[in-house]
Amino acid sequence: MSEKVLMKGNEAFAEAVIRGGVRFYFGYPITPQSEIPEFMSRELPKRGGAFLQAESELGAINMAYGCGAAGGNGFISSSSPGIALMQEGMSFLCGAEVPVTLLNVSRGGPGIGSIQPGQADYNQVTRGGGNGDYRIPVFAPASIQEAVDILYEAPAIADRYRNPVMVLADGLMGQMMEPVTLPEAKHAFTSEEISTAKPWALSGSEKGTRSVVKSLRLQPEVLEQHVEHLFEKYAVMEKELERVECEGLEDAEVVFVAFGTMARLAKEAMELLEAQGIKAGMIRPISLWPYPYKAFDAISDKTKAVISVELSMGQMLQDINLGVKGRVPVKLIHRVGGMLPTSLEVVEKTKKILEEVR
Amino acid sequence: MKPVFKVTEGMLPVSTSYCPGCTHGVAHRIIMETLDEMGLLGKTLGVAPIGCSVVAHQFMNVDMCEAAHGRAPAVASGIRRVHPDKVVFTYQGDGDLASIGMGEIVHAAARGEKFSTFFINNGIYGMTGGQMAPTTLIGQRSTTSVDGRTREQAGMPLKICELLATLDGPAYIERVALDSPAHIRAAKKAVHKAFEVQLAGKGFSFVELLSTCPTNWGLTPADAMKRMREEVAAYYPLGVYREAEV
Amino acid sequence: MATTKLFFAGSGGQGVLTMGQMLTYAAMYADMNATWLPSYGPEMRGGTANCTVVISPEKPVSCPLIYEADDVVVMNLPSLIKFESLVKPGGNLFVNSSMIEQKATRDDINVYYVPANDIAMQLGNARTANTVMLGALMSVSPVVPEAMVHKIMEKTFSGRKAHLLDINKTALHAWETRK
Numbered sequence: 001m002s003e004k005v006l007m008k009g010n011e012a013f014a015e016a017v018i019r020g021g022v023r024f025y026f027g028y029p030i031t032p033q034s035e036i037p038e039f040m041s042r043e044l045p046k047r048g049g050a051f052l053q054a055e056s057e058l059g060a061i062n063m064a065y066g067c068g069a070a071g072g073n074g075f076i077s078s079s080s081p082g083i084a085l086m087q088e089g090m091s092f093l094c095g096a097e098v099p100v101t102l103l104n105v106s107r108g109g110p111g112i113g114s115i116q117p118g119q120a121d122y123n124q125v126t127r128g129g130g131n132g133d134y135r136i137p138v139f140a141p142a143s144i145q146e147a148v149d150i151l152y153e154a155p156a157i158a159d160r161y162r163n164p165v166m167v168l169a170d171g172l173m174g175q176m177m178e179p180v181t182l183p184e185a186k187h188a189f190t191s192e193e194i195s196t197a198k199p200w201a202l203s204g205s206e207k208g209t210r211s212v213v214k215s216l217r218l219q220p221e222v223l224e225q226h227v228e229h230l231f232e233k234y235a236v237m238e239k240e241l242e243r244v245e246c247e248g249l250e251d252a253e254v255v256f257v258a259f260g261t262m263a264r265l266a267k268e269a270m271e272l273l274e275a276q277g278i279k280a281g282m283i284r285p286i287s288l289w290p291y292p293y294k295a296f297d298a299i300s301d302k303t304k305a306v307i308s309v310e311l312s313m314g315q316m317l318q319d320i321n322l323g324v325k326g327r328v329p330v331k332l333i334h335r336v337g338g339m340l341p342t343s344l345e346v347v348e349k350t351k352k353i354l355e356e357v358r
Numbered sequence: 359m360k361p362v363f364k365v366t367e368g369m370l371p372v373s374t375s376y377c378p379g380c381t382h383g384v385a386h387r388i389i390m391e392t393l394d395e396m397g398l399l400g401k402t403l404g405v406a407p408i409g410c411s412v413v414a415h416q417f418m419n420v421d422m423c424e425a426a427h428g429r430a431p432a433v434a435s436g437i438r439r440v441h442p443d444k445v446v447f448t449y450q451g452d453g454d455l456a457s458i459g460m461g462e463i464v465h466a467a468a469r470g471e472k473f474s475t476f477f478i479n480n481g482i483y484g485m486t487g488g489q490m491a492p493t494t495l496i497g498q499r500s501t502t503s504v505d506g507r508t509r510e511q512a513g514m515p516l517k518i519c520e521l522l523a524t525l526d527g528p529a530y531i532e533r534v535a536l537d538s539p540a541h542i543r544a545a546k547k548a549v550h551k552a553f554e555v556q557l558a559g560k561g562f563s564f565v566e567l568l569s570t571c572p573t574n575w576g577l578t579p580a581d582a583m584k585r586m587r588e589e590v591a592a593y594y595p596l597g598v599y600r601e602a603e604v
Numbered sequence: 605m606a607t608t609k610l611f612f613a614g615s616g617g618q619g620v621l622t623m624g625q626m627l628t629y630a631a632m633y634a635d636m637n638a639t640w641l642p643s644y645g646p647e648m649r650g651g652t653a654n655c656t657v658v659i660s661p662e663k664p665v666s667c668p669l670i671y672e673a674d675d676v677v678v679m680n681l682p683s684l685i686k687f688e689s690l691v692k693p694g695g696n697l698f699v700n701s702s703m704i705e706q707k708a709t710r711d712d713i714n715v716y717y718v719p720a721n722d723i724a725m726q727l728g729n730a731r732t733a734n735t736v737m738l739g740a741l742m743s744v745s746p747v748v749p750e751a752m753v754h755k756i757m758e759k760t761f762s763g764r765k766a767h768l769l770d771i772n773k774t775a776l777h778a779w780e781t782r783k
Contacts, residue, residue: 004632021561024439024440027660052439054465055464059462062429062432062462063432063433065425065433065436071440072440074436089429096423127776133603172669176641178665179628179632191443194440202437202441203421203758204402204444205400205419206400206401212422215381229602261669264665264671269766342670
């Protein structure tokens with residue numbers, strides 16, 4: 001176990017993916033994640049990789065596609081509007097089954113919105129803004145350590161399923177410092193090893209087979225077969241990638257559902273409510289797709305309300321309702337625009353909600 | 359017995375899906391023959407565009423991937439980072455490169471990316487059925503300029519070689535035409551030069567190949583060749599726009 | 605031991621972010637849990653710099669965001685006006701009286717007036733004002749072991765900055781000594 005270090009979120013994220021095997025970074029500056037390309041431009045050339053500042057987010061996602069199609073472990077970071085611009089590429093990557101690790105340090109929207117923390121990318125990242133039937137696993141860590149562990153694992157997940165993998169953080173996590181233990185660096189493929197490690201990737205037909213990476217399938221029956229194949233893969237991902245943390249559901253009068261930074265706020269609200277004699281529990285989805293619907297089965301008969309604590313107008317409510325299946329009223333405590341609730345505010349609003357539903 | 363002609367292994371033994379009289383097939387063949395003659399087929403990675411030649415990977419016998427519309431230079435830049443020792447090229451039409459992909463091609467050229475781009479300029483959107491392209495000539499009819507392109511309505515056609523030649527990044531830029539045996543031989547020399555420049559690590563190399571689209575021009579193949587020679591080449595002069603020593 | 609929430613505010617260049625980081629490092633070296641969060645959200649408006657530190661000796665820090673603080677340090681007047689209300693009843697407010705003539709208005713909190721810049725000048729380096737203030741805070745609210753603050757100081761003030769180590773260690777006790 002290596003020593004704990006104090007790191008700023010954005011730099012810890014970048015270090016974690018490098019240790020996870022990423023050697024190629026493509027990005028375009030956007031607040032609040034610009035420390036990541038800055039870090040990558042310093043570090044990757046020293047570690048046998050390459051940094052390339054793209055002309056746009058469109059350029060970045062397509063460079064990462066080229067990198068992935070050629071067998072490299074690529075990484076992209078951006079923030080909400082930049083992620084929006086990359087949606088065509090994400091659909092393409094899924095269709096062509098090319099792995100890449102993505103990090104969205106999200107901010108307020110719609111449009112250019114604000115540079116303050118937001119979670120209103122929920123629909124964008126879980127439903128996807130690109131065309132066609134596809135899925136991208138999304139992980140929403142709540143601490144820098146958890147983000148580091150997930151980003152370290154993400155390149156391997158992307159390779160295993162030949163699919164993009166996204167980590168959703170927010171500007172607050174990117175700027176925060178927290179002690180972390182960094183995992184040991186994994187081996188990263190050299191360009192010579194790619195032809196044997198990833199025979200499907202472009203490395204030259206001298207390897208004995210000809211590789212073609214593509215998303216176009218003009219014959220309907222061929223495309224249908226391909227989409228069915230993708231969804232067989234997504235079904236496996238749903239089984240293997242679902243992650244959730246539940247706490248105090250057995251006797252909870254109220255259950256919070258929150259991810260990322262808001263989960264930490266809800267955690268403190270739980271403690272404050274407990275001090276006032278109100279038992280609160282929490283379901284913290286770590287994977288937003290696949291969404292941990294089954295976790296909601298553990299909500300007890302004592303629970304009077306399920307409350308989503310979100311930095312959006314309630315984009316997660318649809319999934320929560322699918323999990324709750326109408327057994328308990330589902331309510332929302334939220335702020336948007338970059339405004340952040342305090343845990344005290346969550347406590348007060350929770351008490352009001354409990355009065356309403358009692 | 360000494361063979362007098364051998365079909366290149368660079369082309370897969372299938373018929374292309376291009377229209378009769380279209381010069382995509384000629385362009386494919388001279389690029390693949392050149393790679394074959396240079397002994398590079400096994401170490402070449404190609405990027406196909408969106409357009410008629412999206413299916414280039416069904417005919418070109420090298421490792422290939424598709425790119426989203428216009429993004430081939432970004433894709434090739436990513437490939438190049440992973441495989442610094444391979445030969446990388448993009449094959450792009452005029453809608454792909456000169457319209458939707460203008461940002462990617464200009465920046466790849468400005469960075470002096472070490473790959474080669476073959477730019478097929480036939481002055482029209484072929485795959486979608488003959489709409490006006492950024493390279494459509496003034497007066498030329500298309501399905502979105504039925505009375506002919508006007509400067510007032512659509513501005514002037516883009517001259518990509520001239521535009522890229524204003525940049526310091528590219529190492530080699532040449533415009534050729536595929537209208538006659540002599541010009542096709544010259545085009546093949548330009549393709550050879552582009553790969554030489556790449557192998558020598560000189561930087562970005564770019565060959566524009568003036569091409570025909572008889573179907574959407576509404577001309578016979580022979581008349582299309584004549585139009586390319588007389589009208590198209592008059593607006594898009596052939597020649598070397600950036601010379602590189604290799 | 606319970607969670608301690610600390611807040612540091614001042615203008616850019618007064619070392620308020622560093623003060624918070626020093627404490628966070630010291631907490632980490634002491635195997636405690638800690639978070640450091642710089643001015644973020646609407647608090648960024650107005651040209652003041654601030655940071656929040658939450659230290660939890662045993663369990664992980666629940667929330668890096670605070671609605672009240674046990675200890676608040678204000679290095680300039682705008683910070684006093686804006687953040688006096690953040691101190692929880694019975695908590696501590698440390699006012700840099702070298703820069704702030706005004707007095708605090710609340711009587712349900714402990715207020716300490718620390719002439720941090722004056723003391724730093726007397727020590728011979730005006731830039732140690734933030735360390736003087738950090739020392740004052742620790743003498744009232746010993747949230748982390750002093751040895752661990754020394755440890756981060758030894759890492760920070762090494763090499764070309766090694767000559768600054770002794771003066772900073774002295775600065776940690778300067779206010780207490782002077783009292």
